Amino acid sequence: MLVGHSYGGAVITEAGTDQNVAALVYICAFAPDKDESVNTLLAGFPPDAPQPPILPPRDGFLFLDRDKFHASFAGDLPAGLAAFMADSQVPWGVDALGGPVTDPAWRVKPSWYMVTTEDRMIPPAAQRTMSQRTGSTVVEVAASHSVYVSQPSAVVSLIKQAASAVAAQQ
Numbered sequence: 001m002l003v004g005h006s007y008g009g010a011v012i013t014e015a016g017t018d019q020n021v022a023a024l025v026y027i028c029a030f031a032p033d034k035d036e037s038v039n040t041l042l043a044g045f046p047p048d049a050p051q052p053p054i055l056p057p058r059d060g061f062l063f064l065d066r067d068k069f070h071a072s073f074a075g076d077l078p079a080g081l082a083a084f085m086a087d088s089q090v091p092w093g094v095d096a097l098g099g100p101v102t103d104p105a106w107r108v109k110p111s112w113y114m115v116t117t118e119d120r121m122i123p124p125a126a127q128r129t130m131s132q133r134t135g136s137t138v139v140e141v142a143a144s145h146s147v148y149v150s151q152p153s154a155v156v157s158l159i160k161q162a163a164s165a166v167a168a169q170q
Contacts, residue, residue: 001166003159004029005148006121007092009130010038016105022166024109025159028116028145031130032101039097041126049123061091072120074146085146106134112162113138114147114155121145137161 001023004012009029016024030038045051053068064072069086070079077085113131117124117140124140131138139161141147141154148155 001025001159001163003027006030006145007038007096010099010101013104013106014101016109017103021105021109022170023162024106024111025162026111026113026131026134026136027155027158028114028119028122028127028147030122031104031106031111031113031134031136033104033133034102035100037098037100040100041130042097045123045126049125050120052121057094058091060094062094062097063089063091073144074149075118075120075144076150077144077146081149082146085149106136110162110165111136112158114158115140116143116145116147118142119145137165 002012002016002021003025005027006029009026009031012024013032030041032038032041050072053065053072055063055065066086070082074082074085111134113134113136115124115127115131115138119127122145139158141151143151
């Protein structure tokens with residue numbers, strides 16, 4: 001089973017076609033379709049929705065704006081923890097967001113999706129749209145994009161639910 005958060009959803013969407021993968025779990029993640037990329041999905045966000053505070057590229061890498069990190073990425077965490085997360089973020093390559101998915105695993109594998117209703121990185125409406133088109137089993141949690149820190153038990157619960165469902169089918 002593969003679990004992906006945020007951009008990691010695009011990764012598991014592509015990698016999940018491997019025969020050893022039984023299911024996908026999206027944690028407030030991008031779930032592109034064939035020929036879509038994260039950039040494609042970002043461009044489809046409603047204009048009035050909060051936009052991820054991605055800074056202009058530096059040496060081919062992207063970072064989130066430290067000053068906007070707490071409000072956009074970790075709104076339900078204490079300020080000190082959000083500041084630590086902002087300072088320790090790992091940059092990602094500019095090209096990563098533009099890589100189109102060639103064969104979306106969710107078309108052939110069961111999936112689960114956690115929608116975070118207080119998310120300011122991927123609008124909840126966009127999460128719901130992606131989760132519906134993937135045919136995922138959906139849970140909604142009142143949390144920020146950092147749900148894995150603010151509510152780890154909810155994340156673990158969804159992963160266990162998926163694992164149990166997959167095990168029952170084998």
